[in-house]
Amino acid sequence: MATGSGARPLRADAVRNRRSVIEAARDAFALHGVTASLDDVARAAGVGPGTLYRHFPSRDDLILAVITEGLADLHRLGVELLDETDPLKAVSRWLEAFIEQCSMYDGLAQALARTPVHESDTCRLSLDAGTALIRRAAEAGALRADIDADDVRHLAAAIAWVGGQLPPDPDRRTRLLRMMLDGLRPR
Structure with missing residues (x-):
C-alpha cells in the first residue's frame, strides 16, 4: 500500500488521486515536457492543485x-x-x-x-x-x-x-x- 510522507498508509481515495495525478502528468509531460503546467495536470487528474501539491510538494x-x-x-x-x-x-x-x-x-x-x-x-x-x-x-x-x-x-x-x-x-x-x-x- 502506498504511503505519504508519514508512516500511515494512504486512504483508497488518496491512492487513486495520486495515481490519477501521475497518469495525467505522464500525458502532460509527453505533450509539453516536464515544464507542463501543474495546474493543468491537476485539472486533467480531476483533483485540485492542493491535492497535487499534497502528494508532490515540488515539480x-x-x-x-x-x-x-x-x-x-x-x-x-x-x-x-x-x-x-x-x-x-x-x-x-x-x-x-x-x-x-x-x-x-x-x-x-x-x-x-x-x-x-x-x-x-x-x-x-x-x-x-x-x-x-x-x-x-x-x-x-x-x-x-x-x-x-x-x-x-x-x-x-x-x-x-x-x-x-x-x-x-x-x-x-x-x-x-x-x-x-x-x-x-x-x-
Whole structure:
C-alpha cells in the first residue's frame, strides 16, 4: 500500500488521486515536457492543485514519480551488466539506456541533472549502477583511469538534451555516444 510522507498508509481515495495525478502528468509531460503546467495536470487528474501539491510538494517530486519505473529499470540493467564480460560494452549499453531515459520527455535531461532529483533512492540506485559500470571499465583499462562517473553521466545527459534540440535524426544520439566513449578511452 502506498504511503505519504508519514508512516500511515494512504486512504483508497488518496491512492487513486495520486495515481490519477501521475497518469495525467505522464500525458502532460509527453505533450509539453516536464515544464507542463501543474495546474493543468491537476485539472486533467480531476483533483485540485492542493491535492497535487499534497502528494508532490515540488515539480521534481512529480517528475520522479512519473519516471520511477524507468529509473528502477536502469538500476536493474546496471546490475545485470556487471556480469557482461566486456566492460566497455556494458557501459555503452547502460549509457544508451540512460540517454533514452533522459530523452523521454522534453526538459527531463535538465531535471535529472539537478541535485534534488538525485536525492531520490530510486534515482541514486540507478546512478550508482552506472557508476559501478564506469569504474569497472576504468579499472579494466577500457576507459581512462582519471574519468569521473558524474562527468560521464553529465555528458550522456547532454547528448540526450542535444538530441531533443536539433532536427530529428534517429542515429544522432548513437553517434554522439560513440564519439564520447572514444574520447574516454586511454591514449
